[in-house]
Every structure is written in structure tokens, then in C-alpha cells.
Amino acid sequence: MLIKPAVDIPSSEITSHSAYLNRRKFMQQGGAAIAAMGLASSVGALETHDSTPLKFGPEWLKAQVSGASDTGFGKEEKLTPYRDVTSYNNFYEFGTGKDDPARNAGALVTDPWSITIEGECERQGTFNLEDILKSMPLEERIYRLRCVEAWSMVIPWIGFPLAELIKRFKPLSTAKYVEFTTLEAPKQMIGQRSRFSTIDWPYIEALRIDEAMNPLTLMAVGLYGEILPKQNGAPIRLVVPWKYGFKSIKSIVKIRFTEKPPINTWQAIAPSEYGFYANVNPDVSHPRWSQAKERRLPSGLFNVNRIPTQMFNGYGEQVAHLYKGMDLRKSF
């Protein structure tokens, strides 16, 4: 498997987590100084998340998340502020408004949590998340997240490559696809109680096995040095940065290896609008809007941050080979 140079850097160059915290502190002070000058709104994406790290989430995960190694991946990107990353979410299990998840996700019980592994693999069963994570080294990577709705963010995730997890369950040669399922718990998830939704719960998303094994594909348990907030898909979610955000399924309770392509939730609702792949592609419009450009958040009113969308969200070097010879207009 080809590993992209940005991740495969010598350990001597890997910044420790304390250096990351120092960097954060520096940025916070910078942010405060600029805010004091009354320029905060024009500066936009300054990091101003000033909480003490790890003030929420299960105790057993805290040390591990704060010990995550800094890969330096994506460091050149300007981060979307913590408050935007955690207050502007699409997580329809908690309502369809962007601010609904932050308001309603508190009811979600994320600990204890278990994941069921099924299908074409040697090791099946239900595993405690604590056990799954125990021996899993965590790392931080900064990824662009492009929503199918034509807005985007830059988020410092903490997690581990999905490939590391998949290997443990020893998929068979018949495992051509990996299907993920979000928790279905209407008592905790107010959006699942709505009678006005077109979604047939639970939410399902899937990848081809080679997409799942790609080193870019991440399972995240944290962001911004914190344990993953509930509205962002706690306790564990997928992050596939070259695909539209809805592929990055949240609060995963089941992983199933299949031989036939699974039908994803959005694909089932509107097959003409959402294909299986959902790769970020500026040349293929959503039938109802163009995908050629995106608003990188935060975006001001009179200084709209509208930028061209990149093929594979700019990760073509790492993933374009997966789609060689495919007509991406048809397999959208």
C-alpha cells in the first residue's frame, strides 16, 4: 500500500502533543489579542477554543486522546474554529437544522459503547469500544471536510486509520465492501422520532474495501485535542476526506463486510442525486446545485469565502488511483 509522504514522516519530526497544546495556547493568545482590537469577525478562522482540554468524555479515553501523536498532516490549512465545527452540524438523528445536533445530542449515551462486526470476516462479534481502542495508537490529522451542500470546513481530527481496525477482523476475500451503521435509538435521538423525515433509520453508509483500507480513511474519536463531541458523532465516526461529508458516518454501532454493494441511506432516498461513491467532484453537479465551488466556513457576509472545489477534495494524489478507468460522471 502506497503511503503518502505527508503522513510517513520520520518520528524525529513528529511534534509532541504538548507542542500542539503550546501551539494552541499561542494561537489563543493571538486570537484574544486580535479580538481585543475588535477585528475578530474579519479574521474568521482563528482558533479561539479556549476550554481546558478534555473536559468531557469517558475517563478511560482521556489519556489516550491527549496522548495522540501529531502527524503534521494538513498543518498548512487554516482551521475552522472549534465553535463552528461543534455548532454547525448535519446529524439528522438530532434534527435537520444545523444547530439542532449541538442542542439535542446531549441525550446520546456514548459510554459504554460497543460495535458489532458482521459478515465476510473471520472474527465476528460484538466488541466493547474500550477494548477496541485499548491498543490503538491515536494520531491527529487535519482534513478538509466538504459537505455535499457546498460548504466546507478544516478540522483537526484525532483517530486511527480504519485499515488498522479492519485488519484485526480478518476480512475474507469475498469482503468487497464495508458497510457502517449508525445507532438507532429514538429515545436518545429526537430526529429518529420525527414523522416528517424521508430517512429510513438507521443511517447506513458504505465504502469499497480498497477505499476503506486507504491510509487516508480515518476512524475519529476526537477533534481539536478533545474527545469527539456528541454532535460530531461520538464516540466513534468515520472520516473520508475525499468524499462528501455524508459518507463520514457518525456514532457507528455496526461494521459489516459484504460481497455485494450495500445501498447507502441517501442513495436509497434519491438515487439520481446521491451515488454510491459520492467523491468530491467539481465537474459533476448535484442535480439541484453546482459543486464547482464551496463556501469555506466561517464565511462572512460581505467577504464571502467562496473558493473553487478541488477534485477528490484535493486528495487526488492519495486516492485517484482507486478510480482509474471509471467514468466518474456515471459512478458519482
Place this chain on the structure above:
Amino acid sequence: MQQKRMSIFVRRCLIFSALFTPFAYILAQVVALQMGDYEILGPEPGKAIVWFTGEWAFNTLLLTLAVSPARQWLGWKWPLAHRRMLGLFVMFYATLHLLSYMAFLLAWQWQDIGSELVERPYLTLGFLAWVLLIPLSITSTKGWQRRLKRKWKSLHKVIYLIALLCAIHYLLQIRSNWFDPSLYAFITLILLGQRLSLARIKGFFVRSV
């Protein structure tokens, strides 16, 4: 008589203030945002404003359409005197809706504005609705009413078409939650249905014979 004229004036002021309030509210939010209260409209304030103005364009449109049913069903005659103002508020919020879409979401990138309006049916319909509002707004004065005589009434029936366009404009944007667009479409159909009552249909045919 003096008493009655006074009450119309007071009512006019009250209705004007009520319908102006959403604009004052969103304007205050924009001012606060520009002053640095960053969190007020979220990370995508433009989108919030486009939705807000669109909703109020539709709300005022439904109020305008409710004037005749209010007379027929509730026996309220007084709203008739304020229908012009209601209609002009529709134009006001629809124009803000269109302007904020072009300014805040497309950043005045004309090429994109053009291609979006042509390629996206829901935008084409929404834009058409706004275009059709223009002649209605211009001819809303007493002078035009006199000049156009009976044609004025037929011309202003275009508002029914505009209402249908708006309902479809909203329905075409459904992704997951279909409640709000369906509710607006439902109310639109009820209000338009009043115009289709049996007696009126009969009257139409009798007149045309």
C-alpha cells in the same frame, strides 16, 4: 367618519410595524455581526439571511392571499384596505431574498448567478416569481388602477401563479424534512382553493357565455 378614518390609519401603522419587524430584526443581527458578535448567525450567516427573508416573503404572500378568504369565511372586511401594503411587503422581502442570495451566497459572481438561475429549476421558478412581482408592484398605485380599469384585476391575478411558483420553489428543495415546505404548499392551495369555490366557477362560465 372621522373616527373610522383614524382607525384605518392606526391599523395601517400597526400592520406596517408588524411586517417591518422581521426586517428590523434581521438588520439588527447583521449590524451586530458586523460589529463583531460573531456567533449571532452562525458560521454561514448568508444562508441564514437568505432563508429568513425567503420565509418572510412567503409569509407576507400568504397574508396577501388570505384577504379575500378572510372576508368570505370570517366576514372581515377591514383587511381589504391594507392589501396593497401587504403585497408591497411581499416584493420587499422577495427582493431582499434575491439580493441576499446573490450577494451572500454567490458573492456577486455573475457567471455563476446566471448559470444557477438557468440550470436549477427551483431557482428558475423562484426568480420567475420575483420577475412577475415587478409589474404588480409598479401597477399597485391608484393611478395605475384607474388607467388599467378592468385589465388591472386580471393582471393582479398573476399573484396566484406567483404563489404556486413559490410553493414549488420551496417543495423542490426538500431533502429530508418535508414538513415546512408541505405546510406552506398546503396553505397556498387552501387559499387559492377559495377562489375556485363552486359559485365563482359558475359565475365565470355564466359571464363568459
